[in-house]
């Protein structure tokens with residue numbers, strides 16, 4: 001069995017919420033071996049994501065949360081690779097803003113595990129940026145995929161509908177800062193960082 005690795009691409013497009021639209025670059029992360037993979041988030045451009053998938057079997061399209069810049073092409077991608085879309089149930093109201101007529105295929109449940117080859121992603125519910133925001137942690141890879149919950153430089157935004165700053169900070173401190181300091185943080189936007197660097201900057 002080939003070992004599990006992380007591949008990625010950066011897509012460009014927009015994020016819209018509360019009647020405003022912004023230009024954004026999004027990271028799409030693909031965790032897998034030579035045979036199979038899991039796609040984390042489905043931003044902007046199916047072809048760019050398929051290039052990273054590179055013909056491998058896609059086990060799931062796992063959405064860190066349902067803001068439109070993270071899920072806009074999820075149905076199209078899921079159909080083209082025949083994989084289920086997974087999203088925490090608390091983000092269904094946010095999902096329906098972008099996809100009123102399509103539902104995700106299954107839930108991401110806190111404590112659940114998504115196996116890929118000889119590794120796995122553990123689902124951690126980290127509400128705050130969005131009510132159903134999750135982080136996906138792999139102890140084997142020493143990596144956590146944080147979506148928009150924690151960036152290089154601090155917590156995600158909480159100025160818009162469905163967000164709550166106190167809830168976000170509690171999620172980060174209780175769940176993410178409990179991970180080992182050398183855990184690499186791959187976020188939904190921008191450069192990667194580590195738990196230790198961000199915990200030092202924000203305070204535990």
Ligand SMILES: [Zn+2]
Nearest residue numbers: 065067129148
């Ligand atoms: Zn977001």
